[in-house]
Amino acid sequence: MSASRGVSFISGAQLLSLKRRPNIAIIDVRDDERSYDGHIPGSLHYASDGFSDRMSDLVRAVRGKDTLVFHCALSQVRGPTCARRLANYLEEMKVDEGIKNILVLEKGYNGWEASGKPTCRCGDAPCNGHGIQ
Ligand SMILES: [Zn+2]
Numbered sequence: 001m002s003a004s005r006g007v008s009f010i011s012g013a014q015l016l017s018l019k020r021r022p023n024i025a026i027i028d029v030r031d032d033e034r035s036y037d038g039h040i041p042g043s044l045h046y047a048s049d050g051f052s053d054r055m056s057d058l059v060r061a062v063r064g065k066d067t068l069v070f071h072c073a074l075s076q077v078r079g080p081t082c083a084r085r086l087a088n089y090l091e092e093m094k095v096d097e098g099i100k101n102i103l104v105l106e107k108g109y110n111g112w113e114a115s116g117k118p119t120c121r122c123g124d125a126p127c128n129g130h131g132i133q
Pocket of ligand 1: 039040041042120121122123124127128129
């Protein structure tokens, strides 16, 4: 039923090359780790704990974006789960905000950081993303 919005993976290298496009939103669904492990510059934070309750806020926050990239620490459980949950929500609520791609970052934040990609340690919410462009 939601095959049209199936969740697929994107590698860190692919994400880095796409990241300069203004129509991508990166959604970090880690919980407390975000505050002490750093984050991808410019990413939004919607913790997996309580994620379902904030999906309508999330849809508002990403208005105008056509590609959403979810991740958690390893993108094995929380990242894909929240991505599917949002895909189902859009399907069931018949929300059409122009979101075409819902992706999950392979290997999550830990893989991103381990491969030397840019990270940010600001305490701002939302992160303004300085330092990536
Ligand atoms: Zn930041």
